[in-house]
Amino acid sequence: MEKISTSNMKHPKExxxxxxxxxWVMLFASLFLSYALLRFKEVNWPPxxxxxxxxxxxxxxxxxxxxxxxxxxxxxxxxxxxxxxEAKINLYTTIVLGIAFLVSQKMLWSHMNxxxxxxxxxxxxxxLHGFTWVHAAHIVMxxxxxxxxxxxxxxxxxxxxxxxxxxxxxxWHFLGIVWILMFLTMFLF
Amino acid sequence: xxxxxxxxxxPTTFLSKYVFSYDHKVIGxxxxxxxxxxxxxxxxxxxxxxxxxxxxxxAFPVLGHLLFPHTDGVVPPDTYSMxxxxxxxxxxxxxxxxxxxxxxxNYCIPLMIGARDMAFPLFNMLSFHIAVVSGVLLMxxxxxxxxxxxxxxxxxxxxxxxxGSPGSGQTLWCLSIFVLGISSTMGAVNYITTVICFRAxxxxxxxxxxxxxxxxxxxxxxxxxxxxxxxGVMLLTFDRVFGTTFFLAGAAATSGSGDPILFQxxxxxxxxPEVYILIxxxxxIVSDLLSFFARKPAFxxxxxALSMTTITILSTLVYGHHMFTTQMSPLLTQTxxxxxxxxxxxxxxxxxxxxxxxxxxxxxxxxxxxxxxxxVFVFGLGGLTGLYLGTVSTDLYLHDTYFxxxxxxxxxxxxxxxxxxxxxxxxxxxxxxxxxxxxxAKIHFWLxxxxxxxxxxxxxVVGFAGMHRRLYNPFVYEFLxxxxxxxxxxxxxALLMGVGQLPFVWNFVYSLYKGKKAPxxxxxxxxxxxxxxxxxxxxxxEEIPTVKCGPHEFGNPNLPEGKDFQYQxxxxx
Numbered sequence: 001m002e003k004i005s006t007s008n009m010k011h012p013k014e015x016x017x018x019x020x021x022x023x024w025v026m027l028f029a030s031l032f033l034s035y036a037l038l039r040f041k042e043v044n045w046p047p048x049x050x051x052x053x054x055x056x057x058x059x060x061x062x063x064x065x066x067x068x069x070x071x072x073x074x075x076x077x078x079x080x081x082x083x084x085x086e087a088k089i090n091l092y093t094t095i096v097l098g099i100a101f102l103v104s105q106k107m108l109w110s111h112m113n114x115x116x117x118x119x120x121x122x123x124x125x126x127x128l129h130g131f132t133w134v135h136a137a138h139i140v141m142x143x144x145x146x147x148x149x150x151x152x153x154x155x156x157x158x159x160x161x162x163x164x165x166x167x168x169x170x171x172w173h174f175l176g177i178v179w180i181l182m183f184l185t186m187f188l189f
Numbered sequence: 190x191x192x193x194x195x196x197x198x199x200p201t202t203f204l205s206k207y208v209f210s211y212d213h214k215v216i217g218x219x220x221x222x223x224x225x226x227x228x229x230x231x232x233x234x235x236x237x238x239x240x241x242x243x244x245x246x247x248a249f250p251v252l253g254h255l256l257f258p259h260t261d262g263v264v265p266p267d268t269y270s271m272x273x274x275x276x277x278x279x280x281x282x283x284x285x286x287x288x289x290x291x292x293x294x295n296y297c298i299p300l301m302i303g304a305r306d307m308a309f310p311l312f313n314m315l316s317f318h319i320a321v322v323s324g325v326l327l328m329x330x331x332x333x334x335x336x337x338x339x340x341x342x343x344x345x346x347x348x349x350x351x352x353g354s355p356g357s358g359q360t361l362w363c364l365s366i367f368v369l370g371i372s373s374t375m376g377a378v379n380y381i382t383t384v385i386c387f388r389a390x391x392x393x394x395x396x397x398x399x400x401x402x403x404x405x406x407x408x409x410x411x412x413x414x415x416x417x418x419x420x421g422v423m424l425l426t427f428d429r430v431f432g433t434t435f436f437l438a439g440a441a442a443t444s445g446s447g448d449p450i451l452f453q454x455x456x457x458x459x460x461x462p463e464v465y466i467l468i469x470x471x472x473x474i475v476s477d478l479l480s481f482f483a484r485k486p487a488f489x490x491x492x493x494a495l496s497m498t499t500i501t502i503l504s505t506l507v508y509g510h511h512m513f514t515t516q517m518s519p520l521l522t523q524t525x526x527x528x529x530x531x532x533x534x535x536x537x538x539x540x541x542x543x544x545x546x547x548x549x550x551x552x553x554x555x556x557x558x559x560x561x562x563x564x565v566f567v568f569g570l571g572g573l574t575g576l577y578l579g580t581v582s583t584d585l586y587l588h589d590t591y592f593x594x595x596x597x598x599x600x601x602x603x604x605x606x607x608x609x610x611x612x613x614x615x616x617x618x619x620x621x622x623x624x625x626x627x628x629x630a631k632i633h634f635w636l637x638x639x640x641x642x643x644x645x646x647x648x649x650v651v652g653f654a655g656m657h658r659r660l661y662n663p664f665v666y667e668f669l670x671x672x673x674x675x676x677x678x679x680x681x682x683a684l685l686m687g688v689g690q691l692p693f694v695w696n697f698v699y700s701l702y703k704g705k706k707a708p709x710x711x712x713x714x715x716x717x718x719x720x721x722x723x724x725x726x727x728x729x730x731e732e733i734p735t736v737k738c739g740p741h742e743f744g745n746p747n748l749p750e751g752k753d754f755q756y757q758x759x760x761x762x
Contacts, residue, residue, distance in 0.1 A: 009385075009386060012308045012309075012382045012383075012385075012386040012387075015381070015382045015385055015386060016308065016309065016378045016379075016381075016382045019377070019378045019381055019382070019412050020374075020378055020412075022412060022413060023374050023378075023412050023413070023415070023416045024416070026413055026414065026416040026417055027416035027417075027419055027420050029417075030416065030417045030419075030420035030421065030455055030458070031420050031424075033454070033455070034420070034424065034435065034451055034455065037448065037451050037454065038435070038447065038448060038451065041448065119431050119432050119433055120431070120432030120433065120434070122434055122446075123434055123435070123446060123447050125433075126427070126428075126433035126434050126435055126447065127435075129431075129433065130424060130427050130431075130433050130435065133427075134423065
């Protein structure tokens with residue numbers, strides 16, 4: 001295997017992942033731009049005839065994703081310390097919380113349908129449904145990526161694996177930040 | 190820190206060699222064939238469009254009765270809308286993009302920077318296969334009960350919503366573009382990373398050929414702005430499939446109002462950089478070829494690279510000039526107009542550098558040079574006519590006329606097509622190890638050049654006379670009747686251009702098998718790909734080269750007798 005010296009350079013995977021993150025930022029930024037344009041042209045928000053959504057499920061989603069970010073960070077820390085047991089607990093907790101997030105999203109969609117905010121009932125519900133779908137689809141990708149870390153105990157000294165953990169963590173935290181922004185702008189205010 | 194270059198075994202089976210290849214050279218060729226196929230499909234659609242405009246109500250010769258038996262060979266109005274929609278879509282996303290970016294990006298980047306392959310070969314292979322899926326989705330849309338997408342390549346709502354385009358054709362169009370966006374983003378990630386990490390020792394950014402600069406900047410724009418289009422077509426798909434109302438307004442929005450103009454914003458935030466995504470590789474290639482065939486160093490090569498970079502940055506700030514007629518605030522129109530005009534400054538520097546490069550050069554009029562000079566001419570015309578569309582007062586009159594069509598064809602079609610041909614003639618010997626026939630290439634050039642200028646110049650004339658685009662039969666309007674003769678002239682020019690491609694097809698296919706064996710460096714050029722055999726060996730270089738000088742070193746007095754160029758690996762006293 002040919003080795004190339006990169007003393008002053010980041011690993012190609014780091015550069016590639018940074019570019020991918022820029023692409024994801026642009027995707028969600030475009031959605032937020034669309035939301036902003038649609039919201040600010042309305043006199044009232046929610047528009048006349050629509051009630052705000054109950055905070056129960058979005059609130060639970062927020063709690064789940066915040067804690068999952070924390071546990072994933074702990075997993076990364078324990079992995080670097082080569083503490084297999086603690087790392088395993090935190091990774092499994094993260095995955096469970098990710099699934100719990102998806103369940104809470106499903107409950108949110110059911111709740112919205114129950115109160116008449118079906119997909120086709122106007123811009124307000126279009127935004128709530130559409131954006132949460134896109135975000136949830138990325139959470140599914142994130143959970144799949146977390147499954148790729150399950151055999152982490154074989155790679156404690158592998159630098160490439162450390163990079164994998166770093167990138168999956170960054171992606172997960174990014175999704176957390178996006179959700180917080182969605183929660184603040186779409187559900188809270 | 191050290192890392193391993195993505196390495197893969199030499200392929201042995203047919204599948205691993207030609208279908209599931211990790212080799213950037215094979216993937217480049219796959220993209221080339223893919224692009225040429227769609228270029229043919231898009232070109233045929235163009236001829237059908239032109240026939241309808243020159244001979245409204247008359248059967249399309251030969252193929253007409255086969256394609257449109259229910260109308261006795263006449264192109265029906267709804268099919269006409271599909272034709273101009275898919276012609277634009279195919280040419281932009283499925284012909285130009287795969288040829289200039291997919292084929293030459295893949296083929297040239299590792300070879301010209303002295304790398305063995307792309308940074309992520311598996312990613313690279315998947316990028317092509319996903320592009321194939323996208324192409325299949327698009328072609329499948331033609332066979333749906335209500336036909337393919339018909340809302341124009343821009344797919345503005347409400348034309349592109351269920352109200353304007355019922356059926357699944359437009360939905361498949363959205364999916365196809367989304368999938369292609371994933372493919373192009375994967376390619377872009379690979380290109381950017383490869384250029385940053387895998388340049389040969391000694392190769393600084395300004396030692397890179399300008400071709401690489403163009404491809405690299407294109408990849409950056411792709412990675413940043415394709416997701417914006419992705420978001421737009423995704424929301425459009427939601428509107429069509431799930432009944433959301435992001436882009437529906439007025440009577441179409443029975444349960445709350447969205448905003449059709451929102452799609453235009455999202456589309457053009459991507460769409461204007463897309464213009465440069467398409468043209469930057471051609472600019473880079475032409476900047477190199479002008480120097481190579483004028484046997485002179487590229488005039489102001491650093492300034493050219495920096496101009497391209499400046500244009501790349503400015504291209505992200507001007508999208509509003511596509512929307513002057515959407516009742517945008519005058520403050521915004523003037524802002525976008527001013528920003529648009531500032532692009533003229535780096536463009537003028539770039540153009541002046543091209544002229545400076547060929548000025549007093551020992552020009553060799555080989556086919557790559559002819560096509561490059563063609564790009565200089567048509568891009569000059571395309572760029573200048575863009576000023577009228579970037580200026581609010583003139584755009585209000587010219588908007589949505591054939592003047593716009595002529596302008597963007599000069600910049601996006603003519604320049605990029607000629608640039609693509611220049612690249613094909615130039616790198617064919619390296620790609621396939623054989624030379625193409627020069628006489629046929631020159632016949633191809635002149636027929637194409639005369640044909641395309643007849644078409645696109647004619648379009649600007651009829652546009653200036655008030656003929657709107659996308660009309661099935663504009664001549665039902667009395668004031669446009671007098672434009673029938675010039676429309677016939679445009680169509681004859683298009684036919685000439687179409688016929689002009691036959692020498693290329695023959696030359697390409699014949700040369701693949703029977704062309705003269707290509708030497709290692711048939712054009713006497715110093716960039717790294719010409720330091721290795723034609724075609725290159727598996728993994729390109731026996732040893733990674735060390736770069737000692739820039740890519741355009743010509744006429745150094747210390748060169749040995751009879752040699753006027755310096756390899757990038759050579760060091761002269």
